Amino acid sequence: MKREISYAEGILEAFNYLLTNHQNVFVIGQGLWSPWYVGASMKDLDVKYGKERVIDSPVSELAVTGAAVGASICGYRPVVVHPRMDFMVLAIDQIVNQAAKWRHMFGGKSIAPVTIRGIINRGGEQGAQHSQALHSWFAHVPGLRVVMPATADDARDLLVASVLSDDPVMFIDDRWCYEHKSQVVDIEPVRLDSVEPRVLKEGNDVTILGIGYSSLLCLEASTNLEKDGISAEVIDLRILNPIKVKNILKSVEKTKRFVVVDGGWTNCGMAGELIARVMENISISDLSASPKRVTLTDAPAPTSSNLEEDYYTKSVDIEQVVKTMF
Amino acid sequence: MDKLFDPKYFNDELAIEGFGSQELTKFLDAMILIRKAEEKLAENIENGVIKCPCHLGVGQEAIAVGVSSVLRNSDKVFGAHRSHSHFLALNSDLDGLFSEVLGKESGSSKGMGGSMHLIDRSVGFEGSVPIVSATIPIATGAALAAKLNKKGEVAVAYFGDGATEEGAFHESLNLASTHKLPVLYICENNLFSSHLHISLRQPSQRIARFAESHLIESATLDGNNVTEISKHCQKAVDKIRNTNRPYFLELITYRWKGHVGYREDMDVGVKRKEDLLVWRNRDPIRRLELALINSKTLTQDSINDIHASIDFRIKESWKRAIDGVFPEKNNLLDLVYSKK
Ligand SMILES: Cc1ncc(C[n+]2csc(CCOP(=O)(O)OP(=O)(O)O)c2C)c(N)n1
Ligand SMILES: [Mg+2]
Numbered sequence: 001m002k003r004e005i006s007y008a009e010g011i012l013e014a015f016n017y018l019l020t021n022h023q024n025v026f027v028i029g030q031g032l033w034s035p036w037y038v039g040a041s042m043k044d045l046d047v048k049y050g051k052e053r054v055i056d057s058p059v060s061e062l063a064v065t066g067a068a069v070g071a072s073i074c075g076y077r078p079v080v081v082h083p084r085m086d087f088m089v090l091a092i093d094q095i096v097n098q099a100a101k102w103r104h105m106f107g108g109k110s111i112a113p114v115t116i117r118g119i120i121n122r123g124g125e126q127g128a129q130h131s132q133a134l135h136s137w138f139a140h141v142p143g144l145r146v147v148m149p150a151t152a153d154d155a156r157d158l159l160v161a162s163v164l165s166d167d168p169v170m171f172i173d174d175r176w177c178y179e180h181k182s183q184v185v186d187i188e189p190v191r192l193d194s195v196e197p198r199v200l201k202e203g204n205d206v207t208i209l210g211i212g213y214s215s216l217l218c219l220e221a222s223t224n225l226e227k228d229g230i231s232a233e234v235i236d237l238r239i240l241n242p243i244k245v246k247n248i249l250k251s252v253e254k255t256k257r258f259v260v261v262d263g264g265w266t267n268c269g270m271a272g273e274l275i276a277r278v279m280e281n282i283s284i285s286d287l288s289a290s291p292k293r294v295t296l297t298d299a300p301a302p303t304s305s306n307l308e309e310d311y312y313t314k315s316v317d318i319e320q321v322v323k324t325m326f
Numbered sequence: 327m328d329k330l331f332d333p334k335y336f337n338d339e340l341a342i343e344g345f346g347s348q349e350l351t352k353f354l355d356a357m358i359l360i361r362k363a364e365e366k367l368a369e370n371i372e373n374g375v376i377k378c379p380c381h382l383g384v385g386q387e388a389i390a391v392g393v394s395s396v397l398r399n400s401d402k403v404f405g406a407h408r409s410h411s412h413f414l415a416l417n418s419d420l421d422g423l424f425s426e427v428l429g430k431e432s433g434s435s436k437g438m439g440g441s442m443h444l445i446d447r448s449v450g451f452e453g454s455v456p457i458v459s460a461t462i463p464i465a466t467g468a469a470l471a472a473k474l475n476k477k478g479e480v481a482v483a484y485f486g487d488g489a490t491e492e493g494a495f496h497e498s499l500n501l502a503s504t505h506k507l508p509v510l511y512i513c514e515n516n517l518f519s520s521h522l523h524i525s526l527r528q529p530s531q532r533i534a535r536f537a538e539s540h541l542i543e544s545a546t547l548d549g550n551n552v553t554e555i556s557k558h559c560q561k562a563v564d565k566i567r568n569t570n571r572p573y574f575l576e577l578i579t580y581r582w583k584g585h586v587g588y589r590e591d592m593d594v595g596v597k598r599k600e601d602l603l604v605w606r607n608r609d610p611i612r613r614l615e616l617a618l619i620n621s622k623t624l625t626q627d628s629i630n631d632i633h634a635s636i637d638f639r640i641k642e643s644w645k646r647a648i649d650g651v652f653p654e655k656n657n658l659l660d661l662v663y664s665k666k
Binding site: 059060090124125299300303304310 | 430440455457458522528594652
C-alpha cells in the first residue's frame, strides 16, 4: 500500500528496518542520543534499540570512523554518522586510505562494508567551515561507493542498499532535502550496484542532470521552464561512484542539450566529470548547444546574508542557463 | 580537587589580596562587558535578528579575562567556536563583534566569518574557528614560530573539554613538550560537549591528566575565579617565557546557555534547568562583586554605575552594527587568493 514519507522519515525508516532485521548493524557518531542533532532522521533509535547499538560518541571523528571500519572487517555492518560533512574531514585517512582500499590491496581476502553517513548542512549564515558539500572529493576515490539521494524514497532505499552492500559506502544526505516527500511502499531491498541514474521527469528539449539536493532544484526549474515552452528531462544521478552513464547518454541523445547542476564547487567537481563522460560518448555534431554546468562559485561559503544569497544556486539560475541554449 | 566539580563549593566571594582596586575594577568591567554583550546577542538570536550560529559563553567570563590580563599584544591567541569572551577580553571591541555576528563590513572579519570566526591581530587575537581542536596545533605552530624568532612571545590555545577527545590535541601536546614550545594551553572544562556530559565521553573528568602524561606542567583551577586565574597565569606565562616550555591550565566552569543559541532551559534537546540552577551560584561576576563590596573597594552604587555605563555602550554599539553595511559582493571572490 502506498503512503507518503518525508526524506528525513525515509532515513529513519531505513535505520529502523536495518536495526530490526540485521543484528550486525549498529550506528555510531556524534549526537545520536540527542533528539535535535540530525533533524528527525534518527529520532529515538537509541531508545528503541539500546545505547549499545546506537552509540553517541566522544568528539573523535577519526577514531570513531576507524573503529567502524574495524568492526566492519570483523563481520558487523556499522553506520558512522557525521552530523556535518565538514567534521568528517578529520576522519579522512580511515575513509580514503583504509576502507576504500581494504578489499583491493588484500587481494579480495577481506572487505570493509562500513557505511559512512556524511550530512551536508549549509545555509543559515554558518560560514566556511560549516557549509561544505565535498561529495566530489570522495567520488574521486576508487573502492568507495558514493551515494547521494535527492528524494525521500531514495533516502530510505539507498541507505538500506548502502548498508547491505559489501563495499564501503559514503552515503551523503542533505538537510535541505529533509522536507521532500515521496510515495513509498514497504521496503524491498535493492542491490546498490544495480542502481542507475533515475529519470525524475521526462522531457524532450534539454537534459538537466542533478546531484542530491540539486535534483530538486532541477525539478523546480523544469516546471518554470515549461511556461517558456521548454520541455526539460530531469535526471537524478543518485550514485556518484562508480558512475553509470547509460541513462544519461540516452537522454542527451534525445534532447541534444545537456546541463549538469551540482551544489559543489566548479573545479574538479562532479559536473565537469559528467560532462566529460557524456562528451566522450557522443558526437559533438549531435548536440544543439554546448553542454553547461551550474555549480558553486569557487569560493568558501560566506556568512554574510547578502553574499550567501548569491552564493547558493537557485532554480532561477538553472532556468537562465538553460535558456541560453536555445 | 573533587570539590571543583561539585557546584556546592566555590560559591563565596573571591580572595582579592595582592590586587589593586584599579585592576579589580578592570576585571569586573571586562566580565560585565562580556556578559552583557552575550546577553544582547541572546536577545537578538531569540528575536530572529541574528541568523548565524552563536555559541555563548555566559558564566565562563572569568577565564578569558583572567588569562588576557597577563598577555602582551605580541602574544598569539587562538580561540574556537565559543570565543566571544576571548576576543572581547583582549580588545573590548563590541563593534567588531556585533557587526561580525550580523555579517557587516565593519565586523572583525569584515563580515566574512560570523560569530565563529573572529580575529583582531592588533591585540594578538589570531583567530577563532569552530572545527573542534583545530586551533590547538595551530597555536602550537605559533609557539614554534615564537621559539624560532626569539622575541619572547607566548602562544595561547583556548579549547573545551570536548576538544581533548580529538587526536590533534594529543599530538600537539606531545610536539610542544618534546620540542619545548612556549605555548599556554587553556582548557575550559565546562563538563559538556554539546548535549553530552563528560562522564559519557571520558573515563575521568579531569583533563589535566593528559598534560601529566606528556610531562607538561599543569594545574586544575576554579574557572570562575578571575583573581586566581590571573595570578596563576602570570606565573605560568613568566615560566613559559623563561623556559620555552609549554604549560597546561585546566579551568573548571559551566556554561549557562545551551550549546548553541539563546536558550537556558534546553541543551540540544536535553532539559537542564536543575543543574544550571546550582551552578549559577558559582557566578564569577557576583563573586567578585561581593569581594569588592565586602572589602569596601567599591560600593554597590559604583557597581551599579558600571552596569549602567556598559548597558549604554552596548546599546550604542548594537545600533551602529545594525546600521552598518554588508560587505561588497566582490569580496566573495576577491578574498579567495592573494594577488601574488
Ligand atoms: C571536528 C568537529 N567535530 C564536531 C563538531 C561539533 N561541535 C561543535 S562544538 C562541539 C562541542 C565541543 O565541546 P567543548 O570542546 O567542550 O567546547 P564547549 O562547547 O563546551 O565550549 C561540538 C561537538 C565540530 N564543530 N568540529
Ligand atoms: Mg565543554
